[in-house]
Amino acid sequence: MITGINRVFEHEGKKLHIQAEDLGDATAAFEIRVYDEGTVLWLKRISYDDLKAQELARREHETALRQQMEKMILTVEAAIAKGKIAMA
Secondary structure: OOOOEEEEEEEOOEEEEEEEEEEOOOOOOOEEEEOOOOOEEEEEEOOOOOHHOOOOHHHHHHHHHHHHHHHHHHHHHHHHHHOOOOOO
């Protein structure tokens, strides 16, 4: 299980904290959250059932999951920058 990935993303003078957290193999999902000073502004749960179904070795699974989480963080950053995720 990957505990989480954290990034700080500056947008319109705010330092937003973007966090991806693995919810574990039993759930087969991770959550992406965007925080502003501790307040959750946006949240999405993403399934990785497809990754789990591949029956990869533990290390390969963790590497693939980390890559998926990192990619989603970049997607969220781009969506914020383009105004597709409103940050009030």
